[in-house]
Amino acid sequence: MPSKTLSYTLILTQSPVQHESNLTAQSLVAELLDAGDTIxxxxxxxxxxxxxxxxxxxxxxxxxxxxxxxxxxxxxxFPLQLCIANSLRRGILDETEATRYSKSANLKAGFQLSGLGEIAEACQSSDRIIRL
Incomplete structure (x- = not known):
């Protein structure tokens, strides 16, 4: 009997420049995708x-x-979502927020700003939530 594929949401909290959890999470995601699971x-x-x-x-x-x-x-x-409140406090702005605050946008392509509602939705829809 084939194993059931699972869906995952990952929540990262550590700085990518001061902690290795980012690379650990990437390795985990690669393994999950190789196993046929979804992110x-x-x-x-x-x-x-x-x-x-x-x-x-x-x-x-x-x-x-x-x-x-x-x-x-x-x-x-899969979406790469940055907490909008945490991003704004750290000066990370997409085009919309840059216009709102008369600043320059500096969000790296491929990433998006999102609210905490995304985590609430993830708790409802994902089979597993992993925090690193």
Whole structure:
């Protein structure tokens, strides 16, 4: 009897430049996709929202962890969502918010700003929620 495929939402909370949870999460997502499971969304919360900052430059010899997310997203189209409140407090703006606050947009392509309602929806629709 084949195993049931599961749907997952990942919630990341750690800074992508100060913590390895981003790379750990990418490895996990790759394994889940290889197993035939689906990713409903990846939600970046608290300092994890820095993953979407366009002007971020990794240190010499370090990988750019955002690129791994974009590559995984190409395998299965799932949203890469940054908490809008956390993003705004850290100066990360999409075109809409940049216009609202008369600032320059600096959200990396492939990522989107979303509210906490996305997490509530994920709790209803995903089989598993994983927080890293």
């Amino acid at each position: 409903d969304r990846v939600f970046f919360y608290q300092d994890a929202v820095y993953i979407g900052l366009e002007s971020q430059v990794p240190g010499q010899g370090l990988e750019t962890s955002y690129q791994g997310w974009l590559e995984l997203q190409e395998i299965q189209q």
